[in-house]
Amino acid sequence: MSGDHSHNDSQIDSGSRINDTHKHKDKYKDKEHKHKDHKKDKEREKSKYGNSDHKDFSEKKHREKEKERVKHKDGSTDRHKDKHKDKDKRKEENIKPKKEKENGFASPPRIKCEPDNDDFYHSPKSLKRERDDDEAEVKPKKIKTENDRVDKKGKKRKPGDEDIKPKKTQKNKKGDVTEGKKKAKKEPEEKWKWWEEERYTDGSKWRFLEHKGPVMAAPYEPLPSNVRFSYDGKSMKLSLGAEEVATFFAKMLDHEYTTKEIFQKNFFNDWRKEMTSEERAKITDLKKCNFNEMAEYFKAQSEARKAMTKEDKLKIKAENERLLQEYGFCIMDNHKERIANFRIEPPGLFRGRGDHPKMGMLKRRIRPEDIIINCSKDSKHPKPPPGTKWKEVRHDNKVTWLVSWTENIQGSIKYIMLNPSSRIKGEKDWQKYETARNLKKCVERLRHQYREDWKSKEMKIRQRAVALYFIDKLALRAGNEKEEGESADTVGCCSLRVEHINLHAEKDGQEFVVEFDFLGKDSIRYYNKVPVEKRVFKNLQLFMENKQPEDDLFDRLNTSILNKHLQELMDGLTAKVFRTYNASITLQQQLKELTNPDENLPAKILSYNRANRAVAILCNHQRAAPKTFEKSMQNLQAKIDAKKDQLAEAKRDLKGAKADLKVRRDEKSKKALESKKKAVERVEEQLMKLEVQATDREENKQIALGTSKLNYLDPRISVAWCKKWGIPIEKIYNKTQREKFAWAIDMADEDFEF
C-alpha cells in the first residue's frame, strides 16, 4: 500500500499524538512533543536496524506485497479502483451499468413475499417487534433465561431470508425463577436467542426493567499517619478532602501526565478548591509539594496486593464475584441481562487524550444525590445507600440506560447500560450491519452521484461531494464541530482545516496527490498521501483559495448538512455507515483473496488476521507499540532459531535412519525410519507455526485489530469464513466476543454474503 494508508515511515510516526501544526501553540507542549518524537525516532531506528535481522527477507517482501494488495500505489483500494474504472468505462461507452437494475437502487427488491417481515430484516428503519404487549404490562414473575418465548409466539425469523436461517429451537423447560438471580446463576442454561424474536415497533426499548442500582465508589480511606505530605520541606497533615485529592496526584506521579504543565495547573487549581482556608493560604506552589511518601505508600500497597497469599486473592475474587452477581445483572423483559459498567466512576484526576485543555482537573465524587435511576414503575426500585437519596427515579422506556449522572469536567451525561451480549445492544448492532448492507446495494449509485456533484455550480454541493468522496474512499469520520478549548484539537472530515492537507500536483511520480496530516479521534494522527482524481484536486484548490491555514476546508459544510443529504439518498444512511460498510466489505474481499484452501490452520488464521489488519489500517486504528515489543520479538526469534536447530538435527537423524535401513533392511529400521520421518514433520510444523506467529506479531506492532473486529466487521462474515474452512470459531473470537456475536454465530452459515 505504498505511501498511503499505512506503515511507511511516515505512518509509523503517526503513532505519536503530535500534531506538528500545533507546535506554535504551546512552548511546553512543544518540548513534550520533541521528547516523544525523539523517543519514537529511536524506536523506529531500533526496529529498522536492530530488530529486523530476525526476519528473513522473503517475509518482509510478503508483508510489502500484502500492503500493496490492500492499497494501490495511488492510494485507492481495490474496490474503488475497480469500481471507478468500471464506471469510467461505462460512462465512456454510455451504457447503463448492468448492476443498477439488479440492485434496484431506489428501492431494493424484496427478497421475501411477506412485506412486513421482509422489512423486518432488511430495512432497519422498520424493524419490528410485535411482542404481546400484555406480556410486559405486569411485573414478570418468571424470568426467562431461555428461549421459551419463541414457541409461544411461534413467530420467528422467516425462512426465505437469504442469509438468515431459522433455527429449530427446541423447546426447553422454562427457567422458572422466582427470584431471578439465584437460579439463573447456577445452571448454564441455554442461551436466549433474542434474534429469533420480533422487535418493538413503537420506539420503546423495553417493557420491564428492574435492577439494583449502581455500585458506588469506595469511600476514601485516609492515609496512615506515618505517610506524610510535605510542603516546602516541612511535613504537614492535610485535611481529609485535600488529602484525598493529593493522593490522586501521588498515584499518578510516575505517569507522564503529571509532568505536563496544563495537567499540573489544572490539578493545582482544583486541589486548592478542596483545601481548608488555612491550607489554601499555605500551599501556593505545586513545586514545593512533596508527594513522594504517598507515592511510595501506594506502590508498596500494590506490591503487597501482588504478593498476597492465594487464599486472600481468592477472597477478593469471591467478593468481586458477589458484587457482580448482585449488581451486575438486571431483568429486562423477562430476561436476566448482564450490565456493562455497573460501577459509578470513582473520583480522580481527569485524563484527557492528546493535548486536552482540561487534563488534571478533579473528577469529583458522585453521590447518590447526583444519580438518576431508570427502571420500571412496577419493579423493585434500587435503594440508595442508607441516609441518602437518588436525584431522581424515572421510568423512561424509550431509552436503554439504567443509571445516569452528569460528569463535572465537560458537563456531559454518563450512563450505565447493558453489556454487548444483551438483546438491546445486539439488536442495534445487527441493525447497524443491515444498514451497511443496504448501502452496499446502492453505493455505486451514490458514488456516481457525488462524482457528478463535483461539477456542480454550487460550492456547497461540491464541498459536500468531495467530503463524501473522502469519507467513502478513506473511511474518514464525519467530523463534528467542537467547541474550542473544551477538548483536544482534533478533526474529522467535515471539520478538516486548510492546514490539514497539502496538495501536490505531482509527487513521487503520481499526479494530484493530497497529503493528509491531522489528529483524529483520541488525538491519533492520520497521515496519508492519496492520489485523487483531477476534479477533486481542482476542487480542493478552489476550496483553499484565499483561506488561512486555520480556516475550514469545507466552509459550507457540516455533519448535519451532510447527513441530511445522505438521509435523502438512502434510508438510515449517515456518514458513519460508510466506515462500517467499507470495513466489512474489505474484510470480505480480503478473506476471499488471502485464504488459500491448501494451507493449514495457522496459515489460514494468519490470513484472517491479515484481512483484519487491512481493515484496521483503513480505519487508522493504531496502538502504541507494546513496551515489551522488541524483547518479546527477540525471544520469539530465539525460539525459532532453536527450532531450526532441532529441525536440522531431526533431519540428520532421518538421514541416518535411511542409511540404516539400506544396510539392514529389517522391520525394525523401517519402523525407526518412519518415526524419524514423523519427527521431522512435527518439528517442521512447529517451526512454521512459530514463524507465522512472528510474522503476525511483527505486522501487528502498531495496529490495533480489536476495534474493527468489535465495531466495524459484520461478524457474520467471520462466522461464514470459519464455517467454510472448518476453523473453530474460538480461533477468531474469544469468549466475550462470542457472547457479543452470538446472534451471528447462530444465524450465519458458510455462504453468508455481506
Add this chain to the structure above:
DNA sequence: TAATGAACTTAGAAGTTCATTA
C-alpha cells in the same frame, strides 16, 4: 437554523488474569 442536550457507539490505555517458560 443554530445551539444545546441526550443517547448511544467507538476508542485506546490501563489493569488483571492466564499460560508459558526458565
Add this chain to the structure above:
DNA sequence: TAATGAACTTCTAAGTTCATTA
C-alpha cells in the same frame, strides 16, 4: 515456582447522531 508476556477485561474518554430548544 516465580517471572514474564500475551490475552483478555475494564475503564472511561471521545466520537456520532438525533431530538429539542431558542
